[in-house]
Amino acid sequence: MNNISIEKFIEEIPKAELHLHIEGTFEPELLFEIAKRNNKKIKYSTIADLKNAYRFNNLQEFLDIYYAGANVLIEEKDFYDLTWAYLIKIHTQNVVHTEIFFDPQTHTDRGIPFNTVIKGIYRALEDGKNKLGITYKLILSFLRHLDEASAFNTLKEALPYKKWISGVGLDSSEVGNPPSKFERVFAKAKEEGFLTVAHAGEEGPAEYIWEALDILKVTRIDHGNRCLEDDKLVQHLAKLKIPLTLCPLSNLELKVVSDLKDHPIIKMMDKGLLVTVNSDDPAYFGGYMNENYLGITKALDLSKKQITELVKNSFKASWLTSKEKEEKILQVEEYFKKN
Ligand code: HPA
Ligand SMILES: [Zn+2]
Numbered sequence: 157m158n159n160i161s162i163e164k165f166i167e168e169i170p171k172a173e174l175h176l177h178i179e180g181t182f183e184p185e186l187l188f189e190i191a192k193r194n195n196k197k198i199k200y201s202t203i204a205d206l207k208n209a210y211r212f213n214n215l216q217e218f219l220d221i222y223y224a225g226a227n228v229l230i231e232e233k234d235f236y237d238l239t240w241a242y243l244i245k246i247h248t249q250n251v252v253h254t255e256i257f258f259d260p261q262t263h264t265d266r267g268i269p270f271n272t273v274i275k276g277i278y279r280a281l282e283d284g285k286n287k288l289g290i291t292y293k294l295i296l297s298f299l300r301h302l303d304e305a306s307a308f309n310t311l312k313e314a315l316p317y318k319k320w321i322s323g324v325g326l327d328s329s330e331v332g333n334p335p336s337k338f339e340r341v342f343a344k345a346k347e348e349g350f351l352t353v354a355h356a357g358e359e360g361p362a363e364y365i366w367e368a369l370d371i372l373k374v375t376r377i378d379h380g381n382r383c384l385e386d387d388k389l390v391q392h393l394a395k396l397k398i399p400l401t402l403c404p405l406s407n408l409e410l411k412v413v414s415d416l417k418d419h420p421i422i423k424m425m426d427k428g429l430l431v432t433v434n435s436d437d438p439a440y441f442g443g444y445m446n447e448n449y450l451g452i453t454k455a456l457d458l459s460k461k462q463i464t465e466l467v468k469n470s471f472k473a474s475w476l477t478s479k480e481k482e483e484k485i486l487q488v489e490e491y492f493k494k495n
Pocket of ligand 1: 177180215329358436
């Protein structure tokens with residue numbers, strides 16, 4: 157038993173990330189660099205000014221800045237550089253597996269071809285696998301504030317790249333855009349062999365989580381915080397072991413919780429829910445995986461055992477094969493025993 161500090165324990169434990177928007181990893185420094193080489197104007201004259209704008213009262217205030225930032229991404233190399241920077245960063249945090257979202261409509265609606273976006277991201281992910289040993293799954297996320305026809309069109313554009321994309325998801329402005337709006341798109345995506353997830357119950361009601369499960373037939377819920385308002389739903393999620401990909405720092409920054417001390421992650425674990433820790437949009441919310449783990453550990457006084465359970469959950473909830481999951485979980489358990 158090495159008895160290392162809790163900070164070091166979090167840093168070194170091998171972990172998986174399951175809720176991450178690649179556009180949300182756009183650090184201000186890289187954003188300025190790419191804007192400059194593409195001759196794109198940004199509203200802020202300095203990095204400090206831009207960072208200063210990262211104060212949000214809700215999801216929409218964040219999304220407005222997030223989409224504005226993504227506007228400077230034009231060339232395949234931009235998408236490569238964005239993804240590569242994320243991979244280098246998580247490599248330093250001992251993230252060994254990541255399942256990332258990309259939002260094609262954010263780019264195709266500006267006239268950037270689908271293939272430019274996906275090729276840049278895919279090439280970086282492959283380099284990450286080969287050079288850094290980080291395994292991955294790619295998830296195409298539909299923007300729920302746009303209509304069904306736009307989602308269908310995006311799905312059609314994705315079909316030639318089916319081999320590169322493991323699943324589809326649903327993100328953007330939640331309230332007023334229920335999962336049921338995309339029933340037919342998700343049915344078609346499933347028919348094409350994609351796995352499915354959806355953001356639900358971040359700002360939207362518990363009813364949206366039911367819809368994501370019953371109508372979209374998703375196997376994992378992104379966020380899902382508001383399930384706690386419905387006991388029947390909590391029991392259902394626990395019984396079927398439907399994972400929730402929680403994002404503590406995101407919840408704090410978007411005022412889903414007012415203090416990390418109020419974060420429901422442990423309460424959820426105690427209710428038997430399969431909860432995981434993720435970073436969502438780390439460049440905007442002040443931290444990657446380790447900062448998220450550290451944030452809740454400090455606020456909720458988590459033990460190494462509890463952290464280990466959360467990390468094991470992240471592999472259980474992943475789309476790795478059963479054999480890959482077993483291997484990773486064994487490694488995590490051995491790490492726990494040693495430290
Ligand atoms: O947390 C989120 N919620 C909804 N849409 C998003 N797009 C990026 N991050 C998010
Ligand atoms: Zn998200």
